[in-house]
Structure formats: structure tokens, C-alpha cells
Amino acid sequence: MQQAANTAASTLIERRSIDFIPEAERHGKVFSQFTLWLAANLQITAVITGALAVVLGGDIFWSIVGLLIGQLIGGAVMALHGAQGPRLGLPQMIGSRVQFGMIGAVLPLALACVMYLGFNATGMILSGQALGQLLHASDQTGILIFAAVVMVAATLGYQAIHRLGRFASILGVLAFLYLFVRLLQGEDLAALVAAHTHFDAAAFLTAVSLSASWQIAFTPYVSDYSRYLPSKTSPWRTGLAIGLGSVIGSQIAMSLGVLVAAIGGAAFRGHEVAYFVGLGATGTIAAILFFCVAFGKVTISTLNAYGSFMCFSTIASAFGGQRAIRPLRRWLTILAMVLISVSIAVSAQHSFLPLFKHFLLFLLAFFTPWSAINLVDFYLLSAGRVDVDALGDTRGRYAGIAWTGLIVYLIGIAVQLPFIDSAFYSGPMVARLGGADISWLVGWLVPAGLYYLAGQQRRAVPQAV
Template sequence: MERKTTTVDDNASLIERRSIDFIPDAERHGNLFSQFTLWFGANLQVTAVVVGALAVVLGGDVFWSLIGLLIGQVIGGAVMALHGAQGPQLGLPQMISSRVQFGVYGAIVPLVLVCVMYIGFSAGGTVLAGQAVGELLHTDNTTSILIFSALVVLLTGLGYRIIHTMGRVSSIVGTLAFLYLFASLLHGHALDSLLANRHFTVASFLLAVSLSASWQIAYGPYVADYSRYLPKSTSALRTFLAVFSGTVIGAQVSMTFGVLAAALAGERFSGHEVAFIVGLGATGAIAAVLYFTIALGKLTITTLNAYGSVMSVAAIVTGFGGQREISARTRFVFVLLSVAASSGLALLGQHSFLKAFSSFLLFLLVFFTPWSAINLVDYYWVTRERYDVPALFDVDGRYGRWNLAGITVYAIGVLVQMPFVATGFYTGPWVDALGGVDVSWIVGIVVPGVLYYAVSRFAGSHAPERLIVPGPMTDAD
């Protein structure tokens, strides 16, 4: 069938045409600052505030909670940014590269779990956003959730460019809002007196580290989705630093506010986060701005979640069908299905269901740390960035249908974490001995990472001599 070549007008279109297919050089655009603003803005949001507050609510002091959170940000942010640095080199969404380690069919296992997790995270964010939208527009929760979901469909449907624009807007609005919130929260309180109250315990410190590290690692399955359009000549190190600094600084700002709010407000904050934050506004106009800021922050991250889940669904479907891409119409259908699923869960979980489901989602993180370790070890130390991109879409190609070695290591990586898991959904038998702290993410990175490297060295690498990418690309039929 005849195919048309990409034009400048196509390139400048606001509506994204690509899906999981390779982004050719002629369509690469953007700069590293957009990576910083995207992840900085995505982390200036109420859920990150709540995560930071948990470090104090669950027994930590202010000083060591802040130190522990920062260490966790650095560790988890490094893992996350290493995934992000793959984007410009491969020109592909993050999870497609899993076909190297698991096979074209085998990669569907982590892909399905990714879809479940991000749809669930979107549902939780939609509930909080619905509350903010309701206060802003004076509508009931159900109507507010539907309005918010419609915006997510629109932005996700438009795709990559609009998502990065959202990141820039969220960075500006979020920075101004948090400056005001910190000033209001600390008015009449001496920060040095809060920091002077120190009672270090290993359990509380490890909890703070685990909270922020897990927060960052959860971005891993889709971070390269938002860097894959950068020019191929973009430095991997500079990409890493842009993503790393944006996500670490943004999350640490939000979590620091959560720590201070929990320490100063106690029960007035815990369980009433949105109301407390807006209550700092003092006047109706400022309160409205804060509701808007909360809704905007959740809109940014929920759009990221929806877009990432759509890429994962597309990767599953094309894995079975042997396709290299999907049409814009099919992608929009996937957007509708993804947002409908998260919105339905949000409507069901406005009250009690969502709390239990959130515990289940945190449990799902157990399945992503070994995936992350395997993917990074393979890319940076085994294949050393030498992927055969066309073979990722060929079940009879270099990577085959199933990679039993990768799947076996992945299964072991999941199982070895079970004794260390501490969630409302499941708690492992060794958690009590560790003071109730979940350190499964550490085990889930180290064990499968080392094991995969050893297995790969023994079996030998099937990597090509250099990175192989498709020839000149054209539009879909």
C-alpha cells in the first residue's frame, strides 16, 4: 500500500500520530529542560505530600524523616532516570524494550501488571482531583470525577506535546503554590525548632527511605515514553540528569511539605489533606487557586498514567498481532478504555473500596522492582545499549517469543521479596523483625539484577554488534 512521507506540517501537529513504533530522526524534537519541567511538575502534587507525611505519621521525627526521604529520592530517582535515558537512544516507549529480556510474548506478563497498576493509581488520583474540582465548580463528587476524566481523555488523546506543555504549566503553578503553602504553614513556627527534635530509629529511617524510593521506582515502566522524541544525539548522561533532578527536587519539595504539615498539624492534616492544604489559603480567592493547583497537579500525573497505560495496552495487542504500530483511531479507543476503567474504579471507590485497592496497588510494586533491575542490567551492562529495534516486533526474530532465562530470573526476583513485603494487602513473615519496615524493593533490585547478569554471562549475549534501528519511517496507512 502507498504510504506518504512525513512533512513539516505533520511534525508540528499538536495531535500525536505515533504510538509504540520507532520515532525516526526527522520527527525528533524537544529539549532536556522539558524533561526537567515534566517530572518536576508531575511531583508537585497532593499524593506526594501524603507520602511524605506518612514518614512522620508512622513514627518518624522531622529531621531524620527529611534525610531518609532525600536518600530514597536519590536512590529511586537514579533507577527511574536510568530508564528515562533510554528514550532518546531507542526512540521507543519504555515497556517495548522488555521484549529483549522476556521475549515478544513473555513481555506481556509485566505489561499486564503495569496496566493494572497505572489504571489503579489513576483511580486514586481521580478521587482526590474530583474533590478539588467539586469545591472549585460547586458540583457533586460524581459529576466532578466525570469532568476530570473527560479532561484526561482529551489531554491523553492529544499525546506527547500537550503532556510536556502540561508539565511546564504545572511546574510554574506548582512552584508558586508551594511557596505560598510553605510560608503559610511555617508562619509563627520556627523551622529550626522542628529540626532540633531528633530521635533516630532504624525502623523509622528505613521507612522514610522506602517511601520515597518506591515512589520514584513506580515511574520506571513509563519514564522513557516521555523522552523518546528527543533527538538521538541527546546525551544519555544529560537526559539522566534532567529527569533525575526534576523528579527528585519535585518529590522532595512535596514530601517535605507533607512532613512539616504532619508534624505541625497532626490529626488536622492526616486524613484531611486536601481540606487542610486549602485551609491555608485563608480567603476565598486564594482557596480557589489552591483547589485549582491540586486539580492541575493530579491532572498532570493522571494524564501521564493514562498515556503510559495506553502504551502498555498497545504493546500487548501488537505483541500478539505482530504489528509495529497502531492507528490513531485505535490509540484513542485505548485512551477511552483506560480512562473509563480508572474512572469506574474512582466512582466505586469514593468511600471505602479505594483504600483496600490502594494497598493492592502498593503490593503490585513488588512485581516492578525485579523488572526494573533486569531491564537496566541488560541495557547498560549486558547488551550495552546494542538493541535490534526491528526484531522487537518480530516473534520469529532475534528475541523470540519467550525468553525463559529472563522470565525465570524475574519470577525469582518476585518470590525473594515476599518475606519483606509490608502492605495492607499482604505482609511477609520477616517484616516484624525489621520493625515493620518494607525493604522488599532493595531485595527486588539487588537479587534479580545480580542473578540476571550472572545468567547472561553464562548463556552469552545475543546482542548485535551495534544498535540497529529501522530505516526511514513513514506514516501509518
């Protein structure tokens, strides 16, 4: 068994896909979860998310506090999902078949694919800017180079992603530490904070929502990267490593984004990467920082590309029953997903900031109910007991549609409508809340309560003898 685990750990090209990871192939340490999620969050898109808190009307102090509160709430939810990995040995979204059924789970799976494509596109926009500056080329050229790197890493799979995470976490810590020091040297931060101190309840709630939604957006795939850990691994240690890595990394990056946006103002918008790096250095140091920005996006963009492959394959297996994926099919699926993200990135690069904010908050309306249902079922109703073999059986206990989960899920989406604020739709409660979008909170608490009550009622129904 140990030899099989060592072989799996040393093989760079992953053999498994959405199939169960046997105990003999389990390997790795909990600390790798910390470094992976630290690296995934010490990156430019997190900086931009923090900057949005100021761009949308917040001050420095309360924006940072609001972002931290959102990180802790969303990070706790994310960590609970991640802790499922060693127990199930399966990708996150295939476990949704327990709550929704094989066919019913296709809806959240399809939406997860859309999420991956959107996040990959935003990553390519920012990385394209960085590589364009580094190579003195166009942003489009930078996007294409970055896409090729992501495709290779995602095709290699689990081991390559974790090794990228370890290296990127070191690089990210050094780069962000350097930029913080440069800001302290070049700006009077005390005076800057004093000049940007005004509590605005709507802006504060927006900051909380931005960071909470950032963390919850990881939930559809977080356990994909913990599923190789031995099944006896402590779920609390696993969840703590994941949550701390994600919260610490994102809070550092978003706090830096708040400061950069407050300093830059209008000059920051439309030239996010160039302005961000320009505050830190010029010449050779700037080139190194541009490389760090681009490389920092490789980890999270690879997670998104890999996750899109996992979700698409899970959808296909719901109708075909096959869980083992051939290498060619794996490569073609990832290629298709990356090409779609490239197309979105090229078309949306000139209106990035407003589109990203609306995309992030609107998309969350579809994942907070899923998260609530999944966690309530796993931790409170089934106590982690899952028939793993039946998850791949098109005629088994999870076949078809689990109507309770699906109906509660749709209710969870509907109850958010009055609270959503986006370019596509703005609910009537948004104006009463001063423009704040708290749909994510309503969309988590309501379905969590409904699904728990439905589960308790099912338990109370007498079973036929």
C-alpha cells in the first residue's frame, strides 16, 4: 500500500480523474493544503477584489475590516467543504449526487462550469496584462501565452498543481511583502487612512459580500485537492489548513488592493496590473514583479481549468455511467474550456472591473444554496456516510433526481432575488440597504434551514416493517 502511495505521489501525470481514489494511492500532508490555498489567493485578482471595496465607495479602514469579516465567514464555509475530501476520496461536485441525484446534480454542475470559465477569463485578462508588460507585447499575446501554460499544468493534474502551489506560495509571499514595504516607504499610510475614513454601511456590507463571495466561490472544487489525503486524516486539521491558507492569502492581497485603489484612484482603473507593479518598482525589479503577478495566477487558473474538466466529466458520466477518463478526452476537454475562457478574456478586457464585480456577486446566487444543502446533509443529516459505489451507478440509490434537494436549491435562488444587485438585475431590497448586496447571506441561511427541516421530517416518518 505504501509503495502504491509513493508511486502516485511521484508521478507527475495524474492517472485518476473523477473516479474514487483508493486508499493504496492516498498520500500527501495536510500542510500542502495550506500552501496551495495560500498561493491560490496571493494573486492579482484578489488584489482587484479588495480594490473594488474602495472603488465602490468604501474607505480604507472599514473596507479592510469588512473584507476580513467576509473572509472569516466564507473561509469557514470553504474549509468545511474541503474537509470532505479525505473522507470521500472524490471530487467535490460528484458528491452533490447525494443531495440532488445524478441527473439533478447536472444543474449545479453546469453552473460550476460557467463559474470556472468566468474566473479563468478574468485571470487571463490580468495575467495577459502582466505578460504583455514583461515581454513588451500586446495583452492578447500575453493572454495566449498564459493560456498555454495553464492548459499544460491542468492536463498534468493533481501533483503538478500542488507542486505549483508550493512554489507559488513562496514567490507570492516574497512579492507581496516587497510591495507592502515599498508602500510603507513611499506613502504616508497614516495620513492616507485618516484622509479616507468614513463609515458607510452599504459600502461596508459590500466589502463583506465581496470577500465572502470570493471564498464561497472556491467551494465547488476545494475538496478536489484534498481527496488524495489518507482517509484517516483529521477533518479538522484539513479544514483548518485550507481555511487559514485561503483567508490569510486573500486578506493580505485584498488589503493591499484597498491601499492601491485609495492611492491610485482613477489612474488605477483600466491599467490595474501596470499601476499595481508601478507602485513597487521600475526596470528589472518591475519585470520580476510582472513575472510574479503572472505566475501567481497560474495556480488558481489551473485550479479553474482542472475544475472545469472535473465538472464536465461528471456531467457526462451522469448519462454514460463511466468515471475513468482517457488521457485524450481529458486533454480535449481542458483545451475546449481554456479556449472559451480565452475568447471571453479577449472580448471583455477593456471593461474588466465592473464586469468582474457583477459576475462575482451574481454567480454566487447559484452557489450559496448548493453549499448550504451540501454541508447540512454531510455534517448534520448523514454524518458523512456516503455510498461511494452508488455515486457512479446510473441505477443505484442516487440515480435520477432527488427532488427535496433540487426544490430547496431553487427556493434558495428565488429568495435571493430581492437582494441581488448586478448589471443583469437589481432587486427591490437593494435600494433600502443603500446599494449593498447581501443575497449570499440570505441564500445560504434559508436553504440550510429548509433542507435541515426536510431531513428531520424524513427521519420522523415511520418506516414500513
